[in-house]
Amino acid sequence: MKLALAQIAPVWLDKQKTLEKVVTYIQKAGTEKADLVVFGEALLPGYPFWLAHFKGAEFEAEHNKKLHAHYLKNSVCIENGDLQPICDAAKTSGTAVYLGIMEKPQDRGGHSLYCSLVYVDKSGTIRSVHRKLQPTYEERLCWSPGDGNGLKTHALEEFTVGGLNCWENWMPMPRAALYAQGENLHIAVWPGNLSNTKNITRFIAKESRSYVVSVSGLHTKNDIPENTPYYEELIKVMPEVSANGGSCIAGPDGEWVLEPVVEREGLFTADISIDKVLEERQNFDPSGHYSRPDVLKLQLNNERQGVLNQD
Numbered sequence: 001m002k003l004a005l006a007q008i009a010p011v012w013l014d015k016q017k018t019l020e021k022v023v024t025y026i027q028k029a030g031t032e033k034a035d036l037v038v039f040g041e042a043l044l045p046g047y048p049f050w051l052a053h054f055k056g057a058e059f060e061a062e063h064n065k066k067l068h069a070h071y072l073k074n075s076v077c078i079e080n081g082d083l084q085p086i087c088d089a090a091k092t093s094g095t096a097v098y099l100g101i102m103e104k105p106q107d108r109g110g111h112s113l114y115c116s117l118v119y120v121d122k123s124g125t126i127r128s129v130h131r132k133l134q135p136t137y138e139e140r141l142c143w144s145p146g147d148g149n150g151l152k153t154h155a156l157e158e159f160t161v162g163g164l165n166c167w168e169n170w171m172p173m174p175r176a177a178l179y180a181q182g183e184n185l186h187i188a189v190w191p192g193n194l195s196n197t198k199n200i201t202r203f204i205a206k207e208s209r210s211y212v213v214s215v216s217g218l219h220t221k222n223d224i225p226e227n228t229p230y231y232e233e234l235i236k237v238m239p240e241v242s243a244n245g246g247s248c249i250a251g252p253d254g255e256w257v258l259e260p261v262v263e264r265e266g267l268f269t270a271d272i273s274i275d276k277v278l279e280e281r282q283n284f285d286p287s288g289h290y291s292r293p294d295v296l297k298l299q300l301n302n303e304r305q306g307v308l309n310q311d
């Protein structure tokens with residue numbers, strides 16, 4: 001199977017222009033005959049980098065309210081068809097897609113943000129929307145905690161694929177929930193930075209005896225559009241580089257298939273073989289012969305959380 005890693009910078013906080021860029025990269029992946037193309041966490045329309053550098057915890061501050069409103073306006077409502085261009089591109093290209101989005105779902109009122117990882121299959125059908133279980137640190141200032149509804153795996157060619165957002169990949173139980181569903185191709189999406197991907201990618205591969213694909217975004221000061229609220233102030237406080245990439249692939253033996261790519265935008269591809277998974281499962285299989293369900297067992301609640309039940 002052929003994988004494509006789209007390590008790109010969004011048109012930051014601009015939903016429409018970022019959608020157009022993502023579609024272009026799906027089309028490129030189709031041209032490369034890729035079976036799957038993966039994009040970084042929160043790529044559509046971008047990660048809230050301002051929170052760490054612009055007094056993100058200052059309560060009732062006008063700049064926080066205006067930036068949040070701008071972010072919310074440019075986030076994705078799946079129910080309104082915002083991802084239709086992605087679905088159409090996946091279908092036309094014959095390429096499945098994992099895409100990190102900022103979701104404002106109608107089933108939670110439409111005004112709160114969830115960091116979601118969306119899987120679109122080769123037919124252009126959305127098969128799962130995984131809302132990040134636990135936003136990390138300053139992310140909690142603008143993101144909401146998700147649920148287990150999207151903790152699902154999907155058949156793709158000879159593989160079974162699943163995915164997690166950023167530091168969810170450090171959480172043993174979500175990983176175990178995917179392993180138990182037969183996952184042997186694990187997708188880990190990140191906002192960006194080699195510091196996130198260089199160690200954990202190989203660790204998860206070794207633990208699961210699966211291929212692990214880490215995909216990050218990119219972000220520099222030059223990626224901040226001039227129409228962003230408080231543009232001049234952001235330029236003064238933001239670092240030159242907020243996200244340097246680090247996208248990579250590790251094989252089921254824990255060795256690199258594609259070493260981390262830093263500070264380069266582009267589409268990076270690699271071929272993988274299910275045989276490598278089968279070989280490594282001979283001596284270790286975390287949900288098979290090397291598990292003890294009589295001693296340890298995991299319970300998954302995959303209901304979609306909501307505040308209103310309607311008959």
